[in-house]
Amino acid sequence: MEHQVKIGLFGFGCVGQGLYDVLSQSRGFRTTIKRIVVKDPSKKRSLPASMFAYDKNEILNDPEINLVVELIDNAKDAYEIVSTALRNGKNVVSANKKMIAENFEELVRLQHEFGTSLLYEASSCGSIPILRNLEEYYDNELLRAVSGIFNGSSNYILTKVQNEHLDYATALRQAQELGFAESDPTLDVEGFDAKYKLVIITGHTFGVFARPEDVLNLGIGNLAVGDVEFAQSRGKRIRLVANTFQLDDQRISLFVTPRLVAKDDQLYNVNNEYNAVILEAAFSDKQLFVGKGAGGHPTGSAVLSDISANAYHYRYEYKKYHQQARFTYSTEIELEVYLRSNDPVLFDEIGFTSISERGINYVSGVNYVIGTIGLKDLIRHRERINASGSFLAATGEVIVLDGSRKERKQLSESVGI
Amino acid sequence: MEHQVKIGLFGFGCVGQGLYDVLSQSRGFRTTIKRIVVKDPSKKRSLPASMFAYDKNEILNDPEINLVVELIDNAKDAYEIVSTALRNGKNVVSANKKMIAENFEELVRLQHEFGTSLLYEASSCGSIPILRNLEEYYDNELLRAVSGIFNGSSNYILTKVQNEHLDYATALRQAQELGFAESDPTLDVEGFDAKYKLVIITGHTFGVFARPEDVLNLGIGNLAVGDVEFAQSRGKRIRLVANTFQLDDQRISLFVTPRLVAKDDQLYNVNNEYNAVILEAAFSDKQLFVGKGAGGHPTGSAVLSDISANAYHYRYEYKKYHQQARFTYSTEIELEVYLRSNDPVLFDEIGFTSISERGINYVSGVNYVIGTIGLKDLIRHRERINASGSFLAATGEVIVLDGSRKERKQLSESVGI
Numbered sequence: 001m002e003h004q005v006k007i008g009l010f011g012f013g014c015v016g017q018g019l020y021d022v023l024s025q026s027r028g029f030r031t032t033i034k035r036i037v038v039k040d041p042s043k044k045r046s047l048p049a050s051m052f053a054y055d056k057n058e059i060l061n062d063p064e065i066n067l068v069v070e071l072i073d074n075a076k077d078a079y080e081i082v083s084t085a086l087r088n089g090k091n092v093v094s095a096n097k098k099m100i101a102e103n104f105e106e107l108v109r110l111q112h113e114f115g116t117s118l119l120y121e122a123s124s125c126g127s128i129p130i131l132r133n134l135e136e137y138y139d140n141e142l143l144r145a146v147s148g149i150f151n152g153s154s155n156y157i158l159t160k161v162q163n164e165h166l167d168y169a170t171a172l173r174q175a176q177e178l179g180f181a182e183s184d185p186t187l188d189v190e191g192f193d194a195k196y197k198l199v200i201i202t203g204h205t206f207g208v209f210a211r212p213e214d215v216l217n218l219g220i221g222n223l224a225v226g227d228v229e230f231a232q233s234r235g236k237r238i239r240l241v242a243n244t245f246q247l248d249d250q251r252i253s254l255f256v257t258p259r260l261v262a263k264d265d266q267l268y269n270v271n272n273e274y275n276a277v278i279l280e281a282a283f284s285d286k287q288l289f290v291g292k293g294a295g296g297h298p299t300g301s302a303v304l305s306d307i308s309a310n311a312y313h314y315r316y317e318y319k320k321y322h323q324q325a326r327f328t329y330s331t332e333i334e335l336e337v338y339l340r341s342n343d344p345v346l347f348d349e350i351g352f353t354s355i356s357e358r359g360i361n362y363v364s365g366v367n368y369v370i371g372t373i374g375l376k377d378l379i380r381h382r383e384r385i386n387a388s389g390s391f392l393a394a395t396g397e398v399i400v401l402d403g404s405r406k407e408r409k410q411l412s413e414s415v416g417i
Numbered sequence: 418m419e420h421q422v423k424i425g426l427f428g429f430g431c432v433g434q435g436l437y438d439v440l441s442q443s444r445g446f447r448t449t450i451k452r453i454v455v456k457d458p459s460k461k462r463s464l465p466a467s468m469f470a471y472d473k474n475e476i477l478n479d480p481e482i483n484l485v486v487e488l489i490d491n492a493k494d495a496y497e498i499v500s501t502a503l504r505n506g507k508n509v510v511s512a513n514k515k516m517i518a519e520n521f522e523e524l525v526r527l528q529h530e531f532g533t534s535l536l537y538e539a540s541s542c543g544s545i546p547i548l549r550n551l552e553e554y555y556d557n558e559l560l561r562a563v564s565g566i567f568n569g570s571s572n573y574i575l576t577k578v579q580n581e582h583l584d585y586a587t588a589l590r591q592a593q594e595l596g597f598a599e600s601d602p603t604l605d606v607e608g609f610d611a612k613y614k615l616v617i618i619t620g621h622t623f624g625v626f627a628r629p630e631d632v633l634n635l636g637i638g639n640l641a642v643g644d645v646e647f648a649q650s651r652g653k654r655i656r657l658v659a660n661t662f663q664l665d666d667q668r669i670s671l672f673v674t675p676r677l678v679a680k681d682d683q684l685y686n687v688n689n690e691y692n693a694v695i696l697e698a699a700f701s702d703k704q705l706f707v708g709k710g711a712g713g714h715p716t717g718s719a720v721l722s723d724i725s726a727n728a729y730h731y732r733y734e735y736k737k738y739h740q741q742a743r744f745t746y747s748t749e750i751e752l753e754v755y756l757r758s759n760d761p762v763l764f765d766e767i768g769f770t771s772i773s774e775r776g777i778n779y780v781s782g783v784n785y786v787i788g789t790i791g792l793k794d795l796i797r798h799r800e801r802i803n804a805s806g807s808f809l810a811a812t813g814e815v816i817v818l819d820g821s822r823k824e825r826k827q828l829s830e831s832v833g834i
Contacts, residue, residue: 127700
């Protein structure tokens with residue numbers, strides 16, 4: 001049964017305005033935005049000043065507002081707003097992946113304790129309905145892995161650099177002008193944004209709440225022309241890929257790195273701001289979802305779908321969290337990677353467990369090595385890889401460590417090919 | 418709140434056994450199959466005889482059974498079973514696309530009148546959660562079009578014929594051996610199966626219940642080597658594509674035909690028994706879903722997800738049917754097509770409104786014409802096209818007729834490219 005929804009909206013940036021457009025043009029559905037709280041009173045707005053307020057309590061303490069929609073940038077402020085709203089008996093819709101990933105278990109606890117609901121489809125992969133599907137449709141499916149392209153602006157940059165030979169800086173500026181990039185671009189290009197989404201998706205896939213700081217994220221900030229040439233010389237493209245997957249019945253692992261993707265993988269042709277998610281399950285086998293992962297309207301439409309679901313009293317049940325609590329996050333794997341660096345000492349110290357190829361990329365005149373490295377070592381050397389201007393891309397092959405046993409595993413990205 | 422589910426299962430073929438496997442291996446979920454009703458007592462079964470019965474009333478009149486799962490072939494018998502169960506206050510899960518498409522409006526009425534629920538995710542595109550997404554996620558999205566590959570076995574045949582140069586008959590036999598094909602293969606290869614799914618999807622997309630007999634379906638039964646060579650000479654592949662799309666604010670249209678698909682369209686690389694669905698919506702823009710469309714386990718997992726949703730009292734609300742009742746099905750369009758035929762008179766009589774290319778396919782030594790034909794004329798000449806051994810494939814270009822105005826429209830199948 002649908003009830004009258006009165007929304008208090010925090011933030012009126014790209015997504016907030018997108019939501020407003022979507023809401024004002026969608027039919028058959030009774031919802032009003034009663035008040036919008038924003039930071040900066042001086043900023044020029046596209047709506048009458050009477051809509052806006054500058055004190056969060058004008059929403060949080062308004063008994064008439066029964067749904068808080070949180071679309072601000074700052075994760076700390078967002079957590080204050082969201083946790084207070086949930087405590088005050090208000091349901092919340094949020095798109096703040098950083099805030100949710102960093103406070104995941106606590107936010108689940110708050111919903112349970114206060115009988116309120118937090119929905120955040122828009123936090124993960126924009127317009128792709130991945131969380132709802134993981135919660136509802138794959139409810140009783142034995143999920144084995146979820147992976148894909150989770151960040152629209154870095155994928156936009158990679159597309160422009162690889163397909164249109166734009167230089168990195170120009171591509172980044174374009175992404176920002178188009179409103180795809182977070183206000184702080186390192187969140188996008190260094191893989192933090194994708195990692196937050198991966199942490200959220202892992203919670204809904206395996207019932208494991210990993211702490212973002214424990215999960216590896218390497219990005220494309222150091223991408224050089226030589227790396228692109230190398231990928232092309234092998235008939236591949238570089239994509240920023242997030243993975244979460246079962247190692248066995250007890251353990252899962254997850255990480256975000258650039259990936260060398262082959263022509264016959266679906267991710268090879270997912271371009272610009274599009275995201276892609278690939279699910280692997282025991283019975284439905286592989287499923288691919290592709291949709292816009294960035295931009296005000298796609299994200300706004302995901303927020304609207306949560307607002308609509310909330311009107312029908314939909315809430316996440318975190319079934320895997322209750323069903324499969326025995327899964328734990330493990331770093332007991334090795335990744336096969338391409339590592340290009342000007343810092344020869346790094347090759348010795350990063351701790352390759354095996355090396356299959358060592359060479360000079362004559363285009364860029366720098367060294368690269370292809371070999372396997374433990375996930376623990378990659379996490380430990382993450383800063384150094386970034387600081388030294390080195391670039392790392394996974395090949396998609398991982399080695400699962402089980403005591404003395406080693407099992408090779410290919411993280412494929414092709415569905416129905 | 419989940420309640421104890423006691424299932425009465427009709428049919429124990431490929432999907433029924435798939436469901437049994439999926440159910441017996443899935444966790445955290447209390448459901449028992451109390452009885453299985455099958456036609457043939459003499460047939461050897463993989464389960465103890467005590468599980469089976471041969472009279473439908475052993476399920477329909479058993480007050481302990483609160484969910485009927487209908488997985489039989491025969492649409493007439495299926496309708497008897499399903500409508501009786503709904504009248505007897507039992508919820509139903511069905512995978513029978515023909516039965517649902519042919520009795521769509523009546524089945525919606527019965528659910529409403531008797532307060533019972535009918536779920537049928539498995540009826541449309543196997544493991545792809547398309548109906549639930551149309552109902553729930555795209556609830557307030559302005560949907561413009563849904564299209565894709567809706568039939569697994571014909572796509573399997575097209576893959577073998579085009580990618581592996583198998584002859585048609587061998588490819589069909591393989592599809593049947595693998596359990597992808599319906600017992601009557603014409604349902605698959607002539608586009609009936611895809612049409613039933615299209616009718617169901619159109620109901621959930623636009624709230625329009627089109628009668629299957631009013632909707633054009635042309636298939637691949639007459640596909641000749643020359644047609645494949647022609648497609649390849651243009652860098653294209655033939656796919657059997659179903660479309661439903663808005664013409665304007667009042668009218669929609671829908672049809673199933675083979676389609677010449679370009680390399681950069683996603684459908685080009687959707688192979689074997691995989692299905693693909695592309696949604697176009699006002700705000701989320703284009704979305705692509707790819708997953709297995711045939712086989713016992715993928716379909717069984719879709720049935721299980723409905724059983725699971727039913728346990729949580731989920732039901733279709735047919736929101737678009739209530740929101741957007743003003744859409745009507747129109748045949749006021751022309752399709753640009755490739756028509757190859759040995760029957761020269763057909764070219765004159767089918768009523769091309771314009772011809773852009775006329776030629777001999779030297780490989781097969783038969784004539785083809787590329788031009789535009791009214792959808793009405795295609796429906797009228799459908800039998801003749803099939804009987805004459807002719808093959809037709811749409812180019813994806815349609816012309817929308819609005820009084821004297823003509824508007825060209827490209828039905829593209831590329832997402833994020």
